[in-house]
Amino acid sequence: MSSNKGRFSRRGFIQGVGIGSGALGTGLLEKEAAAAPPANVVGPGPVPLTLNVNGKPVNVTVEPAVTLCDALRNYLDMTGAKRVCDRGTCGACTVIMNGKTVYSCTTLAIDAQGKNIETIEGLGGPEKMHPVSAAFWNNDAQQCGYCTPGFVMACKGFLDEHPDPTMEQVKHGLGGNLCRCGTYMGVRKAVLEAAAAMKGAKKNG
Amino acid sequence: MANTPDYSWPPMESRKVIGKPMKRLDGPAKSTGRAKYASDTKPKDMLFAVYVHSPHAHARVTAVDTADAEKMPGVKAVHVAAPAGTECMWEGWEIAAIAATTEHAARQAAGKIKVEYEVLPHLVKDDDLKLAAGKTKQGGEKVVGDPDQTFKDAEVVSEGKYGIPIINHCCLEPHGAILQWQGDKVMAWPSTQDVTTWAGQLSPNIKVDAANIKVKMDYIGGGFGSKFGPDAWGAVAAILSQKAGGRPVKLFLERDAEQMIAGNRPPAYGTIKIAGKKDGTITGWQSDTWSTGNMPLPYIIDQIPNLRVNHATLTINSGPPRAWRAPNNQQVCYLTCGAVEDFAAKIGMDPIEVFKKAVEHGPKPRIDTYKYQLDKAAEVSDWKKLWKPRGTSTGPVKRGLGVAISAWGGGGHNSNCRTTINPDGSVLVEIGTQDLGTGTRTIITQVAAESLGLPMSKIKLAIGTNDLPPDAASGGSSTVGGVTVSTRRSAVNAVNKLFEAAAPSLGAQPEDLEAVDGHIRIKGSPNKSITWEAACKKIGPGKISEMGQFNRRQPAPGMNDQGAAGVQIADVSVDTETGIVKINRYTAVTDCGLIVNPRLAESQIYGGIIMGISTALFEQRFLDQQTGKYLNADMEMYKLAGIGDIGDIKVHLDIRPENDKRGVIGLGEPCAVAICAAIGNAVTNAIGVRVPHIPMTPMHVLNALEGRIA
Numbered sequence: 001m002s003s004n005k006g007r008f009s010r011r012g013f014i015q016g017v018g019i020g021s022g023a024l025g026t027g028l029l030e031k032e033a034a035a036a037p038p039a040n041v042v043g044p045g046p047v048p049l050t051l052n053v054n055g056k057p058v059n060v061t062v063e064p065a066v067t068l069c070d071a072l073r074n075y076l077d078m079t080g081a082k083r084v085c086d087r088g089t090c091g092a093c094t095v096i097m098n099g100k101t102v103y104s105c106t107t108l109a110i111d112a113q114g115k116n117i118e119t120i121e122g123l124g125g126p127e128k129m130h131p132v133s134a135a136f137w138n139n140d141a142q143q144c145g146y147c148t149p150g151f152v153m154a155c156k157g158f159l160d161e162h163p164d165p166t167m168e169q170v171k172h173g174l175g176g177n178l179c180r181c182g183t184y185m186g187v188r189k190a191v192l193e194a195a196a197a198m199k200g201a202k203k204n205g
Numbered sequence: 206m207a208n209t210p211d212y213s214w215p216p217m218e219s220r221k222v223i224g225k226p227m228k229r230l231d232g233p234a235k236s237t238g239r240a241k242y243a244s245d246t247k248p249k250d251m252l253f254a255v256y257v258h259s260p261h262a263h264a265r266v267t268a269v270d271t272a273d274a275e276k277m278p279g280v281k282a283v284h285v286a287a288p289a290g291t292e293c294m295w296e297g298w299e300i301a302a303i304a305a306t307t308e309h310a311a312r313q314a315a316g317k318i319k320v321e322y323e324v325l326p327h328l329v330k331d332d333d334l335k336l337a338a339g340k341t342k343q344g345g346e347k348v349v350g351d352p353d354q355t356f357k358d359a360e361v362v363s364e365g366k367y368g369i370p371i372i373n374h375c376c377l378e379p380h381g382a383i384l385q386w387q388g389d390k391v392m393a394w395p396s397t398q399d400v401t402t403w404a405g406q407l408s409p410n411i412k413v414d415a416a417n418i419k420v421k422m423d424y425i426g427g428g429f430g431s432k433f434g435p436d437a438w439g440a441v442a443a444i445l446s447q448k449a450g451g452r453p454v455k456l457f458l459e460r461d462a463e464q465m466i467a468g469n470r471p472p473a474y475g476t477i478k479i480a481g482k483k484d485g486t487i488t489g490w491q492s493d494t495w496s497t498g499n500m501p502l503p504y505i506i507d508q509i510p511n512l513r514v515n516h517a518t519l520t521i522n523s524g525p526p527r528a529w530r531a532p533n534n535q536q537v538c539y540l541t542c543g544a545v546e547d548f549a550a551k552i553g554m555d556p557i558e559v560f561k562k563a564v565e566h567g568p569k570p571r572i573d574t575y576k577y578q579l580d581k582a583a584e585v586s587d588w589k590k591l592w593k594p595r596g597t598s599t600g601p602v603k604r605g606l607g608v609a610i611s612a613w614g615g616g617g618h619n620s621n622c623r624t625t626i627n628p629d630g631s632v633l634v635e636i637g638t639q640d641l642g643t644g645t646r647t648i649i650t651q652v653a654a655e656s657l658g659l660p661m662s663k664i665k666l667a668i669g670t671n672d673l674p675p676d677a678a679s680g681g682s683s684t685v686g687g688v689t690v691s692t693r694r695s696a697v698n699a700v701n702k703l704f705e706a707a708a709p710s711l712g713a714q715p716e717d718l719e720a721v722d723g724h725i726r727i728k729g730s731p732n733k734s735i736t737w738e739a740a741c742k743k744i745g746p747g748k749i750s751e752m753g754q755f756n757r758r759q760p761a762p763g764m765n766d767q768g769a770a771g772v773q774i775a776d777v778s779v780d781t782e783t784g785i786v787k788i789n790r791y792t793a794v795t796d797c798g799l800i801v802n803p804r805l806a807e808s809q810i811y812g813g814i815i816m817g818i819s820t821a822l823f824e825q826r827f828l829d830q831q832t833g834k835y836l837n838a839d840m841e842m843y844k845l846a847g848i849g850d851i852g853d854i855k856v857h858l859d860i861r862p863e864n865d866k867r868g869v870i871g872l873g874e875p876c877a878v879a880i881c882a883a884i885g886n887a888v889t890n891a892i893g894v895r896v897p898h899i900p901m902t903p904m905h906v907l908n909a910l911e912g913r914i915a
Contacts, residue, residue, distance in 0.1 A: 062307075063307075063309045073245070074247075074253070074308060077247060079241065079247075080237075080238025080239070083244075084377045084378070084379075084840070085460055085839065085841070086460050088841075092377060125239060130237075133233070133237045134236070140229060140804055140808045141236075142229070142232065143641075144378070144426050144641060145235030146242065146377040146378045146427060148235050148238075149235075149238035170848070172849060174848050175848060175849050176847075178840065178845050178847060179377075180377050180845065181812045182851075183808065184811075184846075185854055186808060
């Protein structure tokens with residue numbers, strides 16, 4: 001909602017306590033906040049940024065208040081990451097930054113400069129699906145599909161760190177992504193299938 | 206040709222595509238992030254719009270000043286939706302909207318709109334009738350038989366308080382649309398459950414002929430009953446587009462507004478008394494309930510011979526109620542099945558046996574189904590081994606089982622389908638329907654493929670625009686029943702035309718032909734055949750284009766049906782020291798008629814159950830009566846179940862020949878009804894006292910254990 005007094009600003013939110021349970025679980029946002037250098041003063045008008053998305057530098061001119069999620073969706077036509085809760089809770093906007101899964105709605109685009117950003121567009125398309133995407137399809141881990149790209153990216157990030165997960169680890173490690181249609185039974189199976197497929201690919205590769 | 210073509214479904218054993226667990230057709234697009242939802246669409250020169258909402262639960266607008274906002278950079282259009290004098294009935298009421306070149310610019314400008322309010326008294330709490338004096342409306346009392354005498358004479362009377370709160374749809378894709386108004390034409394990209402009639406609903410609000418409004422939607426990110434119409438924002442986006450000289454305008458609600466104004470499910474609260482015999486027979490029912498909507502009680506067992514039913518409706522200052530996956534069924538199921546469980550506990554009987562007697566008061570055609578399904582659910586859930594009388598589980602973590610029954614209609618909606626067969630062998634199937642994620646694309650294609658004797662990959666399907674043959678809203682689990690029948694009829698009509706074209710070259714009569722495995726062949730003589738492509742070459746220079754229809758006023762016996770039963774059992778553990786409830790296993794036995802795709806059917810049922818677990822354990826709006834504010838209009842403190850919160854789920858599709866014979870029945874809703882009731886009963890069975898209010902949060906559980914019942 002816009003303009004009402006008492007509304008938390010996004011910056012205040014990001015600097016403050018508003019970290020969703022999933023991010024808290026991994027402690028990523030906290031680490032990022034602690035490691036960040038003092039911010040240069042720019043804005044409030046648009047500033048030119050270069051983002052490294054899926055291995056390619058892309059230029060975008062946005063206000064410093066614009067999130068990575070909105071930069072991807074509104075300026076770069078990469079709409080795989082969805083804006084749902086917009087406050088770091090639901091994981092629909094998940095991307096991988098420097099090897100770690102992050103909520104792109106709670107990451108400012110300006111802070112994503114100089115980092116390796118992987119979005120779902122960087123995984124294979126429908127013709128040549130990444131094993132995680134394929135496993136989501138094989139196990140019907142989707143209904144409306146709005147949470148799916150975020151789930152796929154969270155799953156990829158999770159498997160990069162836990163290549164051989166137990167079901168208990170899956171339940172814990174993917175707790176930061178919410179689905180309203182209720183596709184978790186399929187997601188559980190998909191993560192294990194993807195883990196097996198990726199291990200197989202590694203062995204053969 | 207026979208006068209009336211035979212549209213009936215092929216027998217179970219000879220189906221090649223129908224009934225098979227095909228993977229969903231749009232799975233690859235969804236799993237790779239390539240599927241474009243309405244909210245992902247970005248037509249050229251699109252503007253972003255944001256709303257200014259009322260911060261008060263009840264107020265009158267006394268002034269709106271947009272002058273400063275209009276001067277802000279990037280602003281292209283401003284629309285005042287609530288001019289001075291408007292009475293705003295809830296927090297989040299839309300006051301004004303601004304369209305600008307970027308979302309950031311629109312937000313900055315929205316902050317410059319000055320609104321003055323006269324704040325009025327409000328009521329936001331729905332669970333306390335004492336606060337609601339003057340805001341309630343008593344419905345007429347319903348009396349059947351002689352309830353007073355029945356309760357006086359009863360061997361046993363049980364009584365309990367029950368409550369199930371307002372919850373939010375919380376669609377992941379918020380409500381909204383992109384509208385472009387150029388000249389006398391409007392193009393719309395909405396997120397909707399009703400592509401076919403969306404334009405007709407918008408038309409009077411913007412005074413543009415429905416024929417000049419084109420609607421397109423490929424994917425929707427959740428609706429659950431809350432996205433049937435264009436809503437106010439559809440019209441506002443159109444007006445902003447017109448004011449901005451025809452540039453497309455995107456207006457989607459932000460998350461807090463989505464929670465506040467875009468849909469909630471009515472609550473139900475009250476007291477229920479049951480009179481009965483020690484053998485488990487229920488003889489009387491008395492309920493005094495209230496809600497923001499109507500709550501017809503008792504649920505399913507409404508033929509109890511002695512009834513006294515009172516219900517009051519209440520108006521509160523919070524966003525309007527909307528339909529919810531099986532509207533009102535979850536609430537009345539919770540109230541009814543909770544009361545039946547409490548009656549069973551009072552007489553010390555196994556609730557499965559009491560429910561078997563209770564369903565004698567249900568709809569005649571379903572009585573045996575319920576009894577069968579109660580036994581089946583008991584078997585699948587290991588009830589006989591695991592169930593113990595109420596409150597006899599020992600230790601700090603107590604295990605309990607609870608059962609509940611459900612019912613739903615699920616008849617098909619009106620649907621029209623066109624099947625086109627081209628001389629090159631290609632096939633196009635067209636229906637103005639939508640795929641909510643239920644798998645509608647996949648099942649239409651399965652039916653067409655089965656009917657044409659082709660693999661699914663040979664069928665091209667067009668859905669999601671309003672210039673296709675009209676379908677209807679996806680609500681009431683009616684889509685599958687409608688589209689399967691219209692598709693079947695259209696495809697059979699088309700293939701019959703192909704038989705006419707191909708018959709001479711096979712030296713046969715058209716009615717002697719069949720389409721199987723990509724061939725047109727003489728029935729009973731698989732060797733006398735030509736390929737599909739060769740047959741299509743005989744069509745000549747034109748093409749075959751045949752319609753098929755389902756009209757719900759003309760039932761299609763054996764093709765689709767309505768009326769689904771269902772029994773579900775929850776197995777939970779309750780930590781009596783922390784109040785935390787965990788699902789061990791959840792069992793669903795589901796009535797389902799002819800199953801077009803068991804993989805997708807199972808997904809639907811998992812989904813309904815998981816949504817129900819979320820409601821039963823977590824979902825709660827906090828509306829503060831002091832300030833009138835919705836305190837958790839977000840997804841962080843408005844809790845939804847996650848992947849680790851749902852235990853194990855076992856689905857038993859009740860696929861028996863007698864069910865298959867009924868034809869296709871929608872199943873998205875029947876599976877989503879009984880969860881709060883089954884979990885509530887399981888918790889009560891575990892800890893020995895009724896936790897009256899859903900959700901089964903630690904606070905509610907501990908309050909009940911301590912005797913602090915709200």
